[in-house]
Amino acid sequence: MTFRSTSRALAVTTATLFALAGVTACSTDGNPAGADPDRVDVVAGFYPLQFLAERIGGDAVAVTNLARPGAEPHDLELNPRQVGQISEAKLVVFLHGFQPAVDEAVEQNAGDRAFDVATVQPLLDATAGGHDHDHEGEDHAEEHAAGGGSDGAKDPHVWLDPTRLATIGDQLAERLGSVDPERAGEYTARAGALRTELEKLDAEFTEGLKTCQRREIVVSHTAFGYLTQKYQLEQISVTGLSPEDDPSPQRLAEVIREAREHGATTIFFETLVSPKVAETIAREVGAQTAVLDPIEGLSTENGADYLSVMRTNLQTLRTALSCS
Incomplete structure (x- = not known):
């Protein structure tokens, strides 16, 4: 893989x-x-x-x-x-x-x-949670799967589904307990407490994204498949799993077309990736840009953590999709 x-x-x-x-x-x-x-x-x-x-x-x-x-x-x-x-x-x-x-x-x-x-759990295919239009052309297929073959590359961004992260946490607690048996009970208890927090976060996403005018999100790279599949959204990604890849002109034109077709008001970029491509698409379709954070390399200096950034993502999505 x-x-x-x-x-x-x-x-x-x-x-x-x-x-x-x-x-x-x-x-x-x-x-x-x-x-x-x-x-x-x-x-x-x-x-x-x-x-x-x-x-x-x-x-x-x-x-x-x-x-x-x-x-x-x-x-x-x-x-x-x-x-x-x-x-x-x-x-x-x-x-x-x-x-x-x-x-x-x-x-x-x-x-x-x-x-x-x-x-811990089978990873999703890179195309999971993607837009369901029939896309033609080898360039797009390669970009969307980030080099995956016919079997499809796998999406590593499993932590963007809070329930999957909770399951990984349970397994990590077991593994820590095997390394440090005297404190195994403590690890299990803390994993249980974290699961409660992550299930609360999951409920907030489910409720917050239940009723929205749009369900397609235009993102800079294929990082949000777990999130979009979990909450019945669709991601339209500019590039594949590699955030640094430059999209082909054909792919860029296709994303612009789809953004217009779905009335996208926001084109998302990421904190660790240049916003230039997102800004180009936004200008073409008359949309704005906003950060949707895949939480890959978070700096905690400002007190942010996984939970707080996920909640910021939720509010950003609700605004962009006109959720009620």
């Missing part, structure tokens, strides 16, 4: 060699988890997994996020220190296929200490 070209993963090989030669040095340089032997050292691939690990682990864990806050996590390239952290962590939480460099480092250094959240 591959969402990005695995060529970028080659960059981690050199880092791995350096790390294996100096794991001890890595453990004392920038690894806060190693400073407290009473806490479980957990490494998370990117923000949503960090959020889960911190909420379920509580004070019993020390979580290191491999992706820099506010940075695009797909293209993460690991330095030797980070490979050393993966080598030493008691648990590495990652999503196979989302970050090729992390996949390679986990395979080489983590062994049975890795928890792949992609194995």
Whole structure:
């Protein structure tokens, strides 16, 4: 299962060699988890997994996020220190296929200490939650599936369905309990509390998006399939699973046509991706632009977290779709 070209993963090989030669040095340089032997050292691939690990682990864990806050996590390239952290962590939480460099480092250094959240539930196809028009042309098919073949690429953005994230949280609690049996009950209890919060969030989305004048959202890349499928919306994506891909002129014209056809008043872009394409489409159809955050590389400096950003997304969607 591959969402990005695995060529970028080659960059981690050199880092791995350096790390294996100096794991001890890595453990004392920038690894806060190693400073407290009473806490479980957990490494998370990117923000949503960090959020889960911190909420379920509580004070019993020390979580290191491999992706820099506010940075695009797909293209993460690991330095030797980070490979050393993966080598030493008691648990590495990652999503196979989302970050090729992390996949390679986990395979080489983590062994049975890795928890792949992609194995908890089957991932959706990249085309799930998409617009149901019959699209013709190989260019669009390739962009929509981000390089997937006839079998279809898989969409990694599973955390945008709160109920699926709750299920992943339950499984993570079990895995933490196996690593740290004395506190297994605490992990289970915190996962249950988080599930209650996520089910409340799910109910807010269900009610908030129940009655809307439109149900199509025009987004910069194919990141919202879980959200649109869960809440009976349809995503019209400019590019596929890779947010940095440039759309072909044919695809851009098709999105403009569909946006006009459905009376779109808002074209969505993301915090970590240039808004230029969204702005171009908006000008063509007389719409405005707004941020719809896929919560991939959230910066928590302003106090935001998964729950608060999801609620901001809900309000943004309600405005854009004229929901009552």
